[in-house]
Amino acid sequence: MTNLAGAYMSRPRTAIAEPAAAPPIEIDPPIAPRIEIVPSRTQKRARPKIAYAAVVVTGVLAIVVTQLLLSIGLSDGAYEISSLQSQQKELDRSNQVLTEQFDKLSSPQNLAASAESLGMVANSAPVYLRLSDGAVLGSPVAAAGSSVTGGQALVPNSLLAPPTVAAATGAAGADGTASAPPAPEAQPDVPWQGALPSPTTR
């Protein structure tokens, strides 16, 4: 306030000095002298420049825009997280279904039934080949052809109630050949190339 009042008071003084600078000799009717208030140095410094305003306004705008973009980004992320989470939940469910099925199918009851439905029998007299000296340990005996389960599943598993691999393959092989072991497919002999494989020991 006081500053402005001071500037007001000083204006007439500078205004008086202006006409004195005009040339005294004039041919044409003299035009009215151009009067302009010349700001003092302090005034010049005190007056805000347009550039400053521009910088401030641009800055504010930039901040607003950044803020806006940031929050758009954040909420976009929130939706993405939410959709990925539900996707993960679905995948977890699928994983659970498959794991359950896997565990069920790999239960010994199912494996034994499946193996026997394929005509496999257990040999309880294994023979070992000792690699160090080629010795045969044990006396080879042909498998008796008796099944381990004797066709009776005596260890129940209520999870296996729905048809399993065993049941499916058993049904498939039921056309007369179910009990006999399937004949091995005739494979063309492939002559062995190179040295016999041996375990690497160090």
Place this chain on the structure above:
Amino acid sequence: MNASATRSTRRRAAVAVFAVLAVVAVFVVRLVTIQVVQADTLNAASFDKLSATTTTYGLRGDIVDNDGTVLATTVLRYDVTASPKSVTDFDRTDDAGKTTTVTPTQAAGEIAAITGQTADEVYGILTADPSSNFAYVVRNIDVDAFRSIRDLDIPWLYYSSNPVRTYPNGAVAGSVVGFMGEDADGNPVGGAGVEQLDDQCLAGSDGLETYERGADGVAIPGSTVTTTEAKPGGTAVLTLDSDLQWFSQQALAARVQETGAAWGTVVVQEVKTGKLLAVADYPSVDPNNIDGTPAQDRGSIAFQAPFEPGSTFKALTAASVLDAGLANVGTQVEAPYVYTDPNGASTRDSEFHVDPLRLTFAGVIQESSNTGTAMLGELLTPQQRYDYMTKFHIGSSSEVGFPGESGGILHPWDEWDDQTNLTTTFGQGLATTAVQMASVYQTLGNGGVRLPVQLVSGCQQADGTMTQVPDATGEQIVSPQSATDTINMLETVATGGYASADLQIPGYRVAAKTGTAQMSDGSGAYGDSYITSLAGLAPADDPQYVVSVTIAKPVTIENGLAAAPVFQKIMSQVLKEHRVLPSTVPSPNLPTTY
């Protein structure tokens, strides 16, 4: 500029400043009221509107066998609930964009087709109490059914998941793994077997997660607050081998049914570690379907039911006598048909013979002579025999600590009457569990060092560390020499005893002992039924595995022959599965007669 103008300027300025200050003051007061005075109330109110709390499940841990095969695990099942209040017609838009109106009756039919209920049943649930806001449509359905129902897009259905226990291998180790029960508050808690034994290891704790959500239910970024961290349970790692366990159960069940027996057990133990590889019980429970088994058959007989072991116990007496240095494998005995000891107590052999049998100690074991065993056993004082028995853990339960485990029955020696004093030499007048008998043979096979019986090898935490690993420090019960001598004597049973034909495993030396014990009739006397058993080790030259088979009350065969084929089958399977090399050292073929 005059003085009055200046004054007016100042007044206006003052008014403006005052007004501004007043407005600011109002705002400040309001701000303080909202931010400080009412802060809690307002926060709570907004939180209620915005926040959602979800339970994050800390699922109960798995029970796995020694190679990680899952025996018990937790899966999520789904409950479908409805709000009967809002059950109305609704519009459904199909993929082609066609909109149809679905009535509750139609919807009920669609649900019923998936759940296996009848449409009337479902409709009944939906309309039972039209003012209610909650009704279970169906509970514990699996993922496939849940997905199908969800895809029906019925607006008045709600879904929630809850963890349930499942046992992928069914009755394999069912009686050992156990099942879930409920505690006093109705919360699920281990109800039997390892589920109960290792409940502390397996139990997880649920967590709570609170977040704020927008109008569409999506979480507001950065608002998730985990109030309680969910902690999944640990994995209980058993020493059992599920394949062998199945094989044992299958072989046992077949034999029990074939001989018309009441029940049976098989225990397979690793000699060098004390680990139980199989504990089979018949009858046994399928933990997926507990109701399918009568309540009294749901436990593990091998751990919980003590019985008088009979002749398999003679191995313990023999080892004790040898360890005390009172006899050796060649000690000669004239075993009469009836033997009366100095106290006046008497016993007789199972087979009648006129002349006394001229047997070596090995022959006494091979013939399973009660009189011979009693004569040799009484070389020890009752107290000495009692001390050996307690060192072999007869009378105290194993280190497993199985729920309801029995320690058998062994009265202190000074309470034995004369008859008990005599009969305890051959396994009558005392009771053991199948696990205890296996442990006796484990000690003999391991050079006289008894190792703690192990069923659970530890609790595996989420970070892979093993906790609660049981102590495996052994204890020397009898000298290595007397243990080996006992094994050699037991081998004569497999080479020349009455069950020898059923005990042959090609390529392997087998040491075993038959047992045919009279069963108590429950009123203090012996009844007509027998417990037949067979306990043994293989290979005899370097024992690796103990197999102990017990079959109670067989009808068609009433001696050790009932159990012998099961022993042979299971022992062959163990040796094959573990790639045990055939015996190379010939049998000592101890003389049995003189």
